[in-house]
Structure formats: C-alpha cells, structure tokens
Amino acid sequence: MLEARHITYQLGRKQLLTNVSLCARPGEFVAIAGANGAGKSTLLKTLSRELTPSSGQVLLDEKTLSSYTALDLARRRAVLAQQNPLAFPFQVHELVMMGRYPHFSGHPGPNDDAIAAYVQELTAINHLADRSVLTLSGGEQQRVYLAKVLAQLMTPDDLDGLSDAAPASRYLLLDEPTTGLDLYFQHSLLDLARHLTTRGYGVVAILHDLNLIMQYVDQVLLLKEGQQLALGTPASVLTPNAILDTFGLAVQVVDEPSLSYPIIIPDQQKATHFFPAQTA
Amino acid sequence: MGALSLLLLAVVIWSVGVGAMTIAVPDVITILLRQLGLSSQAVEPQQEAVLTVIRLPRVLLGVLIGAVLGVSGASLQGLFRNPLADPGLIGISSGASLFAVLTIMFQVKLAQRIPPQLGLYMLSIAAFAGATITTFLVYQLSRQGGKAVVSTMLLAGIAINALSGALTGLMTYLADDAQLRSITFWGLGSLGGATWETITVAAPFLLLPVLLLPRLGKGLNAFALGESQAGHLGVNATQLKRWVILLSTLGVGVAVAISGVIGFVGLVIPHLIRMMAGADHRRVLPASALLGAVILTLADLLSRTIVAPAELPIGIITAMLGTPLFLYILITSKSNGSV
Numbered sequence: 005m006l007e008a009r010h011i012t013y014q015l016g017r018k019q020l021l022t023n024v025s026l027c028a029r030p031g032e033f034v035a036i037a038g039a040n041g042a043g044k045s046t047l048l049k050t051l052s053r054e055l056t057p058s059s060g061q062v063l064l065d066e067k068t069l070s071s072y073t074a075l076d077l078a079r080r081r082a083v084l085a086q087q088n089p090l091a092f093p094f095q096v097h098e099l100v101m102m103g104r105y106p107h108f109s110g111h112p113g114p115n116d117d118a119i120a121a122y123v124q125e126l127t128a129i130n131h132l133a134d135r136s137v138l139t140l141s142g143g144e145q146q147r148v149y150l151a152k153v154l155a156q157l158m159t160p161d162d163l164d165g166l167s168d169a170a171p172a173s174r175y176l177l178l179d180e181p182t183t184g185l186d187l188y189f190q191h192s193l194l195d196l197a198r199h200l201t202t203r204g205y206g207v208v209a210i211l212h213d214l215n216l217i218m219q220y221v222d223q224v225l226l227l228k229e230g231q232q233l234a235l236g237t238p239a240s241v242l243t244p245n246a247i248l249d250t251f252g253l254a255v256q257v258v259d260e261p262s263l264s265y266p267i268i269i270p271d272q273q274k275a276t277h278f279f280p281a282q283t284a
Numbered sequence: 285m286g287a288l289s290l291l292l293l294a295v296v297i298w299s300v301g302v303g304a305m306t307i308a309v310p311d312v313i314t315i316l317l318r319q320l321g322l323s324s325q326a327v328e329p330q331q332e333a334v335l336t337v338i339r340l341p342r343v344l345l346g347v348l349i350g351a352v353l354g355v356s357g358a359s360l361q362g363l364f365r366n367p368l369a370d371p372g373l374i375g376i377s378s379g380a381s382l383f384a385v386l387t388i389m390f391q392v393k394l395a396q397r398i399p400p401q402l403g404l405y406m407l408s409i410a411a412f413a414g415a416t417i418t419t420f421l422v423y424q425l426s427r428q429g430g431k432a433v434v435s436t437m438l439l440a441g442i443a444i445n446a447l448s449g450a451l452t453g454l455m456t457y458l459a460d461d462a463q464l465r466s467i468t469f470w471g472l473g474s475l476g477g478a479t480w481e482t483i484t485v486a487a488p489f490l491l492l493p494v495l496l497l498p499r500l501g502k503g504l505n506a507f508a509l510g511e512s513q514a515g516h517l518g519v520n521a522t523q524l525k526r527w528v529i530l531l532s533t534l535g536v537g538v539a540v541a542i543s544g545v546i547g548f549v550g551l552v553i554p555h556l557i558r559m560m561a562g563a564d565h566r567r568v569l570p571a572s573a574l575l576g577a578v579i580l581t582l583a584d585l586l587s588r589t590i591v592a593p594a595e596l597p598i599g600i601i602t603a604m605l606g607t608p609l610f611l612y613i614l615i616t617s618k619s620n621g622s623v
Contacts, residue, residue: 053517054516061518074515074518078516078517078518083513091507094563
C-alpha cells in the first residue's frame with residue numbers, strides 16, 4: 005500500500021500542499037485532479053520521494069519511504085514524468101532498457117531482454133526500436149517513456165500473465181500520462197493501467213480529463229490550492245458543485261443509459277471563459 | 285571497441301618508430317618484445333636506446349593523457365547533460381594552469397629546499413587542487429534549487445576562466461626570466477618532457493579515471509533523462525556527480541600539469557564516438573578513451589616531426605585540427621536537428 009498521511013509541503017513561504025492524505029492499494033487506480041497549480045505534481049513528487057514533505061509522511065507497505073534504499077524503491081515504484089528532457093540521441097530500445105537498470109549490474113540478462121521486448125509490444129513501439137528517441141513525435145515519445153516505466157516494474161511473472169503468486173506490491177505514478185497521445189492511445193494507455201491493477205499494481209495518475217476519470221479510475225482526489233477538497237469514487241466526487249468549486253467551470257453531469265458511468269459536459273450558458281459572453 | 289584497441293596498438297607501434305632516427309616496424313616489435321623479455325633476438329643498441337629511453341615514455345604518456353582527456357570529456361558531457369561541456373569550458377584546465385603557474389613561481393624560490401621528486405609531485409598535486417577548486421566553484425555557482433543549471437554553469441565557467449586567466453597573467457607579469465621560460469614552455473602544451481619518471485609519477489592519477497569512469501556509464505545514461513528521473517531509476521545523483529567530478533579533475537588536472545593545456549580532445553572525441561556508435565555511455569566512455577589516445581599519439585607524432593628538428597607545441601596542433609572538425613560537426617548536426 006502506498007499511502008500519504010497528512011502531507012504538508014512548504015516551499016519558502018508558500019504552502020503548496022496542506023494536510024493531504026491519499027492511499028493507493030494494490031489493484032487500485034487512483035486519480036489526482038485539480039486546476040493548474042493546485043499541487044498535483046507536488047503531491048505526486050512526495051509519493052515518489054523526489055520531494056520530502058515538510059510534515060506528514062509517505063508510507064510504502066507501512067514503512068516510510070526514507071527507509072528504502074534508492075534501488076529497492078526503484079524496483080517498487082516507477083514514475084512517468086510530465087517532461088522528458090533527453091540530453092543525447094538514445095535509440096528507443098536503449099531508452100526502454102534503462103527501465104531495467106535497477107535490476108541488473110553490468111549487462112542485461114535474458115529476463116531483462118524479454119521484459120524490454122514485451123513492454124515494447126504492449127506500447128506498440130516495436131517498429132521504432134532502432135530510431136533515435138529525439139526524432140519521434142511527442143505522442144510516440146510518450147509511449148517510449150511509458151514502456152521504460154513499465155519495464156522498470158515488471159517481473160518475469162508478468163510475461164506469462166497467468167501468475168498466481170502475489171509479487172511485492174508495485175506502484176506506477178503517472179504525471180499527466182495522456183499528454184500528447186491521440187484518442188486511441190489515450191484510451192489504450194488507461195486501459196493498460198486498468199489491466200495492470202488486475203495484476204496487483206497500484207496506479208496513481210494525474211488526469212485532466214474528468215470523463216476519462218469517470219470511465220477508468222477507482223478513486224479520485226480533488227485538489228484546490230493545495231487543499232484536499234474531496235476523495236472518493238469518481239461518481240460520488242465529481243458532482244457539478246465540486247467541479248464548479250475546483251475548476252470554476254459550470255458543468256452538467258449526464259447519465260447515459262447505455263454507459264455504466266455518467267458523462268460530464270460543460271454548461272454552455274453558465275460557462276465563464278477568457279471572453280465573457282456578450283449580452284445581446 | 286576491439287577495432288579501436290587494435291588501431292591504438294598499431295598507432296603506438298608506428299609512431300615510436302618515426303622521428304629523427306627511423307626505426308622500421310619489425311625492429312620496433314622486436315625491441316618491444318625484448319623489453320618484455322619475450323625475445324632475445326639481437327637489435328641495434330642505438331635504436332633500442334632511442335626507442336626505450338626517449339620515444340616510448342613519450343608515446344605512452346600521450347596515450348595516457350589522450351585517454352584521460354577523451355574519457356573525462358565524455359563523462360562531463362554526460363554529467364552536465366550537454367554535448368558542449370568540456371574540461372576547459374568549466375574551468376578545470378584554467379584552474380590547473382593557475383595553480384601550476386603558482387607552483388612554478390614558488391618552486392624556483394624554494395628549489396634548494398625541495399627534493400626534485402617531490403617537486404614533480406607538487407606540480408601535479410597543485411594542478412589537481414586548482415582544477416578541483418575551480419570546478420567546484422563553477423558547479424556550486426550553477427546550482428539553482430539543488431540542480432546544476434547548464435546555461436548558468438557555462439556562464440560561471442566563463443567567469444571563473446577569466447578570473448584564473450587574469451591571475452595567471454598577473455603571475456606571468458611578476459615572473460622573472462627563468463620562471464617565464466618554464467611557464468611559457470609549459471603553457472603551450474607539450475609531451476616533450478616525458479621520461480619514465482614522469483610516467484611512474486603520473487600513471488596512477490591518469491589510469492584511475494580511465495579505468496573507473498567507464499564504470500559510471502549506466503548512471504550517466506540515466507542522467508540523460510534528467511536528475512530527477514535518474515533518481516527514480518535508483519541512481520544516487522549526488523554520488524555520481526561527486527565521482528565524475530573527482531575523477532575528471534584528477535585526470536585532467538594531472539594531465540594539464542604535465543603537458544599543459546591540450547584543447548579540443550575532450551570536446552571533439554566524444555562527439556565523433558557518438559556519431560559512430562550512438563549515445564550509450566557504456567560504449568561512449570571506453571571508446572572515447574581509446575580514440576583520445578589514438579588522436580593524441582598522432583598529434584604528438586605531428587608535433588615532433590612537422591618542423592623537425594624543432595617541435596610544434598601539441599596544444600597548437602589539436603586546436604588547429606580540432607576547430608575545423610568541431611565546426612563541421614556543429615554545422616552538419618545542426619542541419620540534422622540533433623544538437
């Protein structure tokens with residue numbers, strides 16, 4: 005279980021997070037939503053140990069993050085960052101193999117090769133294996149980095165997909181994973197994340213599209229100015245009032261009989277945009 | 285890698301044979317085998333003396349220094365995540381120069397009190413200290429919010445270089461004729477002073493970075509993703525930085541102390557390797573060491589033969605050949621969009 009308990013994070017005199025709690029169990033898909041600058045990435049960074057909270061603590065399986073070595077932690081959680089500033093023109097397969105670095109010293113073993121090949125297939129980047137990452141489109145790059153992150157967490161058990169053994173819990177932290185992806189890959193990414201939870205992974209993702217949240221996740225945390233507004237199932241949390249409060253946007257939540265989840269549509273009449281509607 | 289090693293061996297064997305007294309390649313091999321105790325075939329004693337006493341230490345020193353410059357340049361580029369970083373740009377060379385010049389100034393005054401062996405060590409140790417201090421300064425100045433910012437680093441490097449340049453200039457101004465001679469001779473860069481004694485003193489300092497830096501390849505690869513992502517992969521960024529800076533300053537500091545400032549090797553060699561073998565530091569680091577050794581051996585061969593019996597300082601040759609090559613790479617890679 006990956007758990008944030010009453011996290012407060014202060015940078016200088018500015019409090020970026022105030023008393024936020026969040027919990028991702030193995031098999032659970034948790035989303036973090038909120039307006040720009042609400043502290044979503046900061047929260048994700050405290051979950052990954054990139055930032056240390058000013059107060060409160062983050063626990064991985066009941067032990068504080070700081071009690072793990074960097075390598076142990078790297079085998080248990082992986083982070084898909086929002087920005088990937090690659091300094092040198094690595095080839096796709098080299099970059100994917102970097103995900104396996106915490107698992108071998110010296111040269112990659114047969115398991116590492118098999119897992120790298122498997123995740124390249126999962127993310128549909130097989131045909132790009134020998135290209136330089138820097139020459140790929142934004143969406144293709146995003147899939148390469150996703151493959152790297154998956155390679156970091158997978159064990160040989162994942163390859164046959166039938167494993168009954170309960171491996172140590174593993175967590176995938178995704179910072180706006182759908183950025184740059186086309187419609188098809190947005191859904192295949194979230195579908196993949198969903199599928200990984202059935203294998204015992206815990207997933208925490210920052211997502212902006214509330215409809216994707218409705219469709220795919222188990223729990224959603226709403227953040228506003230570093231404060232926790234609501235935490236619960238998407239249907240219970242994403243009410244018109246909560247969305248208006250969080251984003252300042254009036255919406256309708258529509259129940260569509262043919263779907264198992266409601267749809268969120270901006271309310272044209274009440275919408276406040278950069279340009280206020282003209283009164284005729 | 286195998287091809288580069290063979291190339292290095294060939295270049296070494298060829299270049300020890302070339303000079304005022306030409307020694308044919310078969311004779312060179314026989315003499316080398318005799319030295320290793322693997323052959324008892326008779327050779328011309330004069331040729332053997334020239335080769336073992338004069339040429340071999342010089343060529344070996346060139347190999348070591350070229351390897352250090354190549355591998356340090358590649359590691360620093362990896363650490364700073366910038367293909368334009370080089371030992372000169374971030375102050376290693378200028379700091380080493382400044383402290384070496386200071387040592388030359390003091391040494392002449394203290395010459396009677398210091399045994400000559402210690403003097404040789406002192407120049408190396410001082411150059412290393414100077415290199416460490418300036419690099420540390422540049423690195424600290426470039427840190428913002430715990431991370432080294434590349435553009436600030438380059439600016440800080442320029443500033444620190446200018447300052448050490450000015451101080452070196454001041455020392456030159458204050459120097460007397462004897463000191464001026466040593467400073468000038470030293471500053472232009474030359475492997476001419478190589479003896480077996482130089483090699484025994486310097487080899488450990490030069491070999492250490494050449495052997496240890498390539499082991500940091502994985503960490504530097506992860507570093508290409510940025511410091512935080514390297515951290516997510518379990519890389520200890522603080523330790524990696526410390527080792528790269530320590531080993532490069534050790535190697536380059538000592539190299540500068542012995543041979544003066546030899547420019548462009550650390551910058552251009554890793555570029556060439558990346559163009560040929562890709563970006564993976566596990567290949568780039570050892571290959572840069574090997575190619576650096578090959579290029580510096582050839583440059584030194586030019587330096588001692590092109591205006592024979594005089595010598596052209598090697599720093600002049602590497603800069604004159606390196607600059608057009610570097611500009612060529614810059615222009616072609618700009619049109620490929622890969623810089």
